[in-house]
Amino acid sequence: MTMTMKKTIHSKNDLVIKFANVNGTGSASANNLFAKALFRMGLSVSPKNIFPSNIQGLPTWYEVRVNDKGYLGRRGGIDIAVCVNPQSMAKDIKEVSPGGYVVYDNTKPLDLRLMRSDVEFIGLPLTQICLDEYQDPRQRQLFKNVIYVGALAALINIDFEVLTSLIGEQFKGKEKLIAPNVHALDLGYQYAKNHFTCPLRITVERRDNRGDKILIDGNTAIGLGAVFGGATMAGWYPITPSTSVIEAFEKYCKRLRVDAGSGKKNYAIVQAEDELAAIGMVIGASWNGARAFTATSGPGISLMSEFLGLAYFAEIPTVLVDVQRTGPSTGMPTRTQQSDVIACAYASHGDTKHVLVFPATPKECFDMTAQAFDLAEQLQTPVIMLTDLDLGMNDTMSEPLEWDEARAYERGKVYSAEQLEAMSEKFGRYIDSDGDGIPYRTYPGTHPTKGAFFTRGTSRDEYAIYTEDGAEYVRNMKRLLKKWETAKSYVPAPVIDNSGKGSDIGVLHYGTSMAATLEAIDYLAQEGIAVDSCRIRAFPFCKAVEEFIEQHSTVFIVEQNRDAQMRSLLVNECEINPKRIVPILNFDGMPVTAKFIQQAINSRLDINKVTPIRKNTTSNKAEQ
Amino acid sequence: MSYIKPSFRHPELPVNELGFTQQQYEGSLSTLCAGCGHDSISGAITKAIFELSIAPHNIAKLSGIGCSSKTPTYFLGSSHGFNSVHGRMPSVTTGANAANREMVYIGVSGDGDTASIGMGQFAHAVRRNLNMMYIVMNNGCYGLTKGQDSATSDIGSKSKKGEPNPFEPIDLASVALQLGATFVARSFSGDKAQLVPLIKAAIAHQGFAFIDVISPCVTFNNNPGSTKGYEFVREHLAATGTVDYVPMKQEIKTEYAPGSSTEVTLHDGSVVHLHKTDDKLDVSSRRSALALMQEYKAEGKILTGLLHMEQNSRDLHETIGSSNKALRSLSENELCPGTAILGSINDSFR
Numbered sequence A: 001m002t003m004t005m006k007k008t009i010h011s012k013n014d015l016v017i018k019f020a021n022v023n024g025t026g027s028a029s030a031n032n033l034f035a036k037a038l039f040r041m042g043l044s045v046s047p048k049n050i051f052p053s054n055i056q057g058l059p060t061w062y063e064v065r066v067n068d069k070g071y072l073g074r075r076g077g078i079d080i081a082v083c084v085n086p087q088s089m090a091k092d093i094k095e096v097s098p099g100g101y102v103v104y105d106n107t108k109p110l111d112l113r114l115m116r117s118d119v120e121f122i123g124l125p126l127t128q129i130c131l132d133e134y135q136d137p138r139q140r141q142l143f144k145n146v147i148y149v150g151a152l153a154a155l156i157n158i159d160f161e162v163l164t165s166l167i168g169e170q171f172k173g174k175e176k177l178i179a180p181n182v183h184a185l186d187l188g189y190q191y192a193k194n195h196f197t198c199p200l201r202i203t204v205e206r207r208d209n210r211g212d213k214i215l216i217d218g219n220t221a222i223g224l225g226a227v228f229g230g231a232t233m234a235g236w237y238p239i240t241p242s243t244s245v246i247e248a249f250e251k252y253c254k255r256l257r258v259d260a261g262s263g264k265k266n267y268a269i270v271q272a273e274d275e276l277a278a279i280g281m282v283i284g285a286s287w288n289g290a291r292a293f294t295a296t297s298g299p300g301i302s303l304m305s306e307f308l309g310l311a312y313f314a315e316i317p318t319v320l321v322d323v324q325r326t327g328p329s330t331g332m333p334t335r336t337q338q339s340d341v342i343a344c345a346y347a348s349h350g351d352t353k354h355v356l357v358f359p360a361t362p363k364e365c366f367d368m369t370a371q372a373f374d375l376a377e378q379l380q381t382p383v384i385m386l387t388d389l390d391l392g393m394n395d396t397m398s399e400p401l402e403w404d405e406a407r408a409y410e411r412g413k414v415y416s417a418e419q420l421e422a423m424s425e426k427f428g429r430y431i432d433s434d435g436d437g438i439p440y441r442t443y444p445g446t447h448p449t450k451g452a453f454f455t456r457g458t459s460r461d462e463y464a465i466y467t468e469d470g471a472e473y474v475r476n477m478k479r480l481l482k483k484w485e486t487a488k489s490y491v492p493a494p495v496i497d498n499s500g501k502g503s504d505i506g507v508l509h510y511g512t513s514m515a516a517t518l519e520a521i522d523y524l525a526q527e528g529i530a531v532d533s534c535r536i537r538a539f540p541f542c543k544a545v546e547e548f549i550e551q552h553s554t555v556f557i558v559e560q561n562r563d564a565q566m567r568s569l570l571v572n573e574c575e576i577n578p579k580r581i582v583p584i585l586n587f588d589g590m591p592v593t594a595k596f597i598q599q600a601i602n603s604r605l606d607i608n609k610v611t612p613i614r615k616n617t618t619s620n621k622a623e624q
Numbered sequence B: 001m002s003y004i005k006p007s008f009r010h011p012e013l014p015v016n017e018l019g020f021t022q023q024q025y026e027g028s029l030s031t032l033c034a035g036c037g038h039d040s041i042s043g044a045i046t047k048a049i050f051e052l053s054i055a056p057h058n059i060a061k062l063s064g065i066g067c068s069s070k071t072p073t074y075f076l077g078s079s080h081g082f083n084s085v086h087g088r089m090p091s092v093t094t095g096a097n098a099a100n101r102e103m104v105y106i107g108v109s110g111d112g113d114t115a116s117i118g119m120g121q122f123a124h125a126v127r128r129n130l131n132m133m134y135i136v137m138n139n140g141c142y143g144l145t146k147g148q149d150s151a152t153s154d155i156g157s158k159s160k161k162g163e164p165n166p167f168e169p170i171d172l173a174s175v176a177l178q179l180g181a182t183f184v185a186r187s188f189s190g191d192k193a194q195l196v197p198l199i200k201a202a203i204a205h206q207g208f209a210f211i212d213v214i215s216p217c218v219t220f221n222n223n224p225g226s227t228k229g230y231e232f233v234r235e236h237l238a239a240t241g242t243v244d245y246v247p248m249k250q251e252i253k254t255e256y257a258p259g260s261s262t263e264v265t266l267h268d269g270s271v272v273h274l275h276k277t278d279d280k281l282d283v284s285s286r287r288s289a290l291a292l293m294q295e296y297k298a299e300g301k302i303l304t305g306l307l308h309m310e311q312n313s314r315d316l317h318e319t320i321g322s323s324n325k326a327l328r329s330l331s332e333n334e335l336c337p338g339t340a341i342l343g344s345i346n347d348s349f350r
């Protein structure tokens, strides 16, 4: 169906395509195939899953952005919608930008009320083709997805050989499945070729933007980081979007950590009864000298709070990954957010604060996981890695993972049996002998007569002997604060990217807000507005973060939560006037876009420079 | 304080096979109320470990929160200890055990710590057959928070405040049996002769060994009308029999009358003998234990002693197939796959 359109979109290697599917119908692997093919063509690609909290039946979307600049954030706007879900069709068609395309299953005629004159409709008889070709109902369902990928290959110019070779790799070991899948691809390809002018106005073309990059989700990178970082114990309780962290850890442990001789595992993974038990196990294992970790999301953090306090006061290394999502279990648990920042920073009773690290890429997920074990053991305290659903569950282009052979695990201050044997003075677990606030620990069972101590919260002296003396308590709490100061020199430093133009505008950001923020800064530069940026990678804040704020008269912070939680931490910890930091807040559950940030900065610069952008104004989020 | 330690020790105090005196298995001075049942249990643990000749540093003692959970400070002073959080000792012990299967794990809890806030973790430690001894010092009340009824308090039992408890009790030994615990015993803090060999057998058992020890709280729950006071318990006690624990190295010298005795040989070759007083008990059958406990209960009696023991129990490590070595002893070389492997992993994402 072609209509006369006022506006058309012409583009090469700059597109957003959105697949609208039904959850549980096998669309995920076909959509992944599509994205991977673009990646193999050397293109910069960023796929995002937008899925419901449901196993089967509800609508699910997959959005893929391609562009030649290497931008990996969401762009906003949809050029091509592949509408194979009747349930969400009306909404999906409405979303397409004027001049774009709607690809749909035309086995049944389209409801005329859904027609639009400003987009082009591409009808593929997916159901009919499958009815004709396949007997098995399951195959009829599955191959529908592969057929539309084949059709898209013709429509936007994807190399067909790239698709067929990917199919070959995907079904390695199940070779019987290769031919039928390639056949399905071809059915779609031929249909499109024979019925439409191919390619459309929106196309892709080979590039060399890939380099040696990999396409991997953050959770897998974390699982790998734990394997390489020497974790031997994981206690966990399933919760989206963190579950695949442990699944990845297990998958690679099975491959890389099973003793060839005995068949025994050099790791222990225990699915706990809840998150309280999960972190209890981690604390027990770490106390006993193993590297252990757990992964969870917001509701799990709430449950782990008491234990986090104990680990802080008893000074037990504890590695915890929080893959953040949107609010409670009946919030939008399958949408992304950066909204556990304060809950993690100050989790638990009493005066506690915890070391946080914020990866922004899969490579950083890998590096920071391995580093988190070092940090936790060096600082003898919980280290929480805050990532989010966007990074955790979406395949993200990343520099390859690297491991330096010369690197050795930093196990922190632990007395060995020999050191204890040689010691003439009494061992004191909480003595600050180095003046950095970090005492020496011993593992249980190290020495027959020396080094044993009783672990408890704070009611003890430097020798871990029970006391409720106020002066001892104060001394201990001050030492913990000294340790906190020491931590600033251990944690990952911020990444500061100065425009080189001596700009007095600075943007703070962290985690997955990075991609959209840097893209927005490019757009602002094109408008002639130079902006410096500082990506916070850890809490406590390094001096460089404070200096960045001091050096810029107008400072923004991009966050994906309602309350500007990182800003609160900065205000609180660095004693900064709240008016100095203008929040740009995106919290609708979808990853922030560059356009949103650009507009927020522009409108702030346009108006009176002292009033911060009000939270309620940020809700007019522009979807271009 | 329940006892004052003499500062002088006789130089010829008996030593165990490792050359340690019993004193070396003691802890610091107890701060519990004089006469508290919990202190007697600490004493029994000290004696049992001394007699078993386990090096103190090879033991880890973990607890939750409560008067009972304070006791690990009062025994085994040369062992690492961990006073964790209320009701969560099982998970901490699970992690500790996962990290190093070569040590002996003693978990101490209270009836509040286990039967209320910690019920979930208790159940799951049982289910995983975690290799540990789990002792509940059961006084039917919350000692540390000043005497509230606990979930093990019998219906109608009166605490010092005089109010009868209106709720049905949770019987932890029955719960443990139903959940599949591979070693279940009940004892009384005032009966060291019974408790010490039970502790030895529990420590030797490969898997989850549960001992519910009735341990009167002299301050809040030792009054007439309480079913967890010394007087009531002494009057209503019935035992499954007497237990001997015979380590592998020792020859069994005693002869027992046929039929009255059951032997259970443990994984390391040591033997637990039960000289039964009631022929209806078959220690290998949890059904038999449950039925007998019900029967005694109906008569108003508390059945103590060894109730159930599974000979070939598989602990958590065996179930999940983890290394025979302590995981924490694995070196970086054994754990980190290295650069070349990471290179091929990268390739799989291209």
Ligand SMILES: Cc1ncc(C[n+]2csc(CCOP(=O)(O)OP(=O)(O)O)c2C)c(N)n1
Residues within 6 Å of the ligand: B065, B066, B067, B068, B069, B086, B109, B110, B111, B112, B113, B114, B137, B139, B141, B142, B143, B144, B145, B150
């Ligand atoms: C999370 C939490 N809730 C409540 C308490 C207060 N508390 C301390 S001990 C205790 C009860 C202990 O009872 P039990 O385990 O029977 O030990 P007992 O003192 O009787 O030996 C409670 C409720 C706590 N420490 N932590």
Ligand code: SF4
Residues within 6 Å of the ligand: B031, B032, B033, B035, B036, B037, B038, B067, B068, B139, B143, B144, B216, B217, B218, B219, B220
């Ligand atoms: S209050 Fe009760 S349980 Fe606590 S120490 Fe005193 S007697 Fe023992």
Ligand SMILES: [Mg+2]
Residues within 6 Å of the ligand: B066, B068, B110, B111, B112, B137, B138, B139, B140, B141, B142, B143, B150
């Ligand atoms: Mg109690």
